[in-house]
Amino acid sequence: MQIKDIQKEKRLSGKMKLALLIFIFLATAPLYMSSFRVTMLGKYMCFALIALGIDMIWGYTGILSLGHGVYFGLGAYCMAMHLKLEASDGALPDFMAWSAVEKLPAFWAPFQSSAFTLFSIVLIPVIFAAVIGSLTFLNRIKGVFFCILSQALAFALATFMIGRQEYFGGSNGLTNFTTLFGHAVNDPVTKTVLFYLTLISLIAAFALCMKIVNSRAGRVLVATRDAENRLRFTGYSPAVYKVFVYCLSAALAGIAGALYVPQVGIISPTDINIAPSTEMVIWVAVGGKSTLVGAILGALVVNFAKSLVSEQFPAVWQFFIGALFIAVILFFPAGLISIKDLPAKIRSFIKKRADTGEAEDKKQAGTNAKAKSDNGLFSNKKPVTVTSVKVSKGDGQ
């Protein structure tokens, strides 16, 4: 018992150490990396923010959503609309003029306000997720059906954005921004501030998710994943918890989108479609799900690898990335985060090889162990008496 406690403690602090290491690396990156790389890193941190949300909903709650591009997109477009209005400085945004729109559409007007924009990057994804989540989870749509539905959602939003050239810039998306709340987006100071703002958001999101996971609500989420029916008949409403975690992940994706836009300078329907939405899940799978820090690690490593390899081998880089995924799934099904178990794995493999010669001995040991555990089952020899029991309805009476 004691040993188990200590092990668990150790495992947790191991994760925290890794998280700390990653955050220190990110915080000090601008000191020794080129500004080109730092901007990239800022983008990856946005992805890590999305990955955290995906880990909450997929890793902990067991709901596979392949459409989180929607929430990333909603946050990103809200921010982009504000930036676009700032850039046009009172005039009509350029793409609207090209589409012969004469007056600013009514739904664009509120985005002139910075305050409204800041609220909307969280609220719009959350409201949208609450509606979709309620419709699906309360009607007990789950598993592969939800998965397909979420993909369709991403496809629908992307198609909508492409089709509405006059309102959302079509397949070009929204770009050509100049200032963010009055500061030039290309200014190194703005860039640095944005970088650290993203880092702070990431750390805050990590802390929040950590807190939720370690609360009873986190255990309810895991219970939803493991045995939803049992949970329902333990008196919980799994659907409400699912809507909650879906909204949480939507909020994180929305914030990520809003931080992404000023750093990358463009958002287009390609960034929110099915392919990028699926990739978000891959980051979590590669890093290691149900660990939170694994999600961050995965988002950073996969995207870094993607950039480095595509720079070196522009023609065949996708094969390398494919190989990376296959290798991780084959050798580290629990994700990159389980690499630290590698030495132990190798040791036990070698031991197994060595032990096959002593198979007979082992068999013997096996029977002994079994006999022991049988004893354990009935070890409570003393008769259970009424007085020793507290099943009482207690205060209910």
Add this chain to the structure above:
Amino acid sequence: MGVATPVLEIKNASITFGNFRAVKNVSTTVYENEVRFLIGPNGAGKTTLLDAICGKNKLSDGNIIYHNEGEEYDLQKIKENKIVNIGVGRKFQAPSVFTGLTIFENMELAVVRERDVFSSLRSRLKKREIEDIKHQLQFVGLYEMKDEYPTVLSHGQKQWLEIAMLCVSKPKLMLLDEPVAGMGRRETQRTAELLRIIQNNCTIIVVEHDMQFVKEVATLVTVLHDGELLCEGTMDEVSSNQQVIDVYLGRGGE
């Protein structure tokens, strides 16, 4: 037992799936502190009836009234998780526990009263709740393993954990579906002991095929056959009923 107070009244309950009538016009009343067994051949509608009580499926006719602390509840109109919160606990046939949580954490989810998202985010276990969990786990002999994951448990131990989870939420009515299926004789006896103790504070309805077990624990037995109520009485009465012998017991309690 004193004056018998009804806990559950099933009135003319019928359950239909398409054209198939799984339960036909069944009426019975279960009283406080009773251990009521539902027996009968496969397909008799026993589990279907349990499902109707806990809200998993709906009656096509009749109603089910549940009494708790002077209140009457029409269980047809209440959602499954709300039914649990007014004191009706349900255990399904296959052991089902949360494998991603430790045994203690499994119990924790069952012991708390406030089960909405915001309470779950905020609240911590009260001292009394921790004590309850401890007592309950000691009761089923799993306290020593409280920090293990349920994957290490045997089939029987998982059933006990699930029963312990039910007990710790202090239900007034407990519905158990074949709690001893797949258990050895000693485990079955142990489970019988458990039920006799739980009975002191709770009414229990059990679906079971193990006649030895029924004999040991039952207060009253209700025999179902083809969705209809065949007879009801003590185990002795029921087992001497010629009809029951013909359709069920005579065939070796299949």
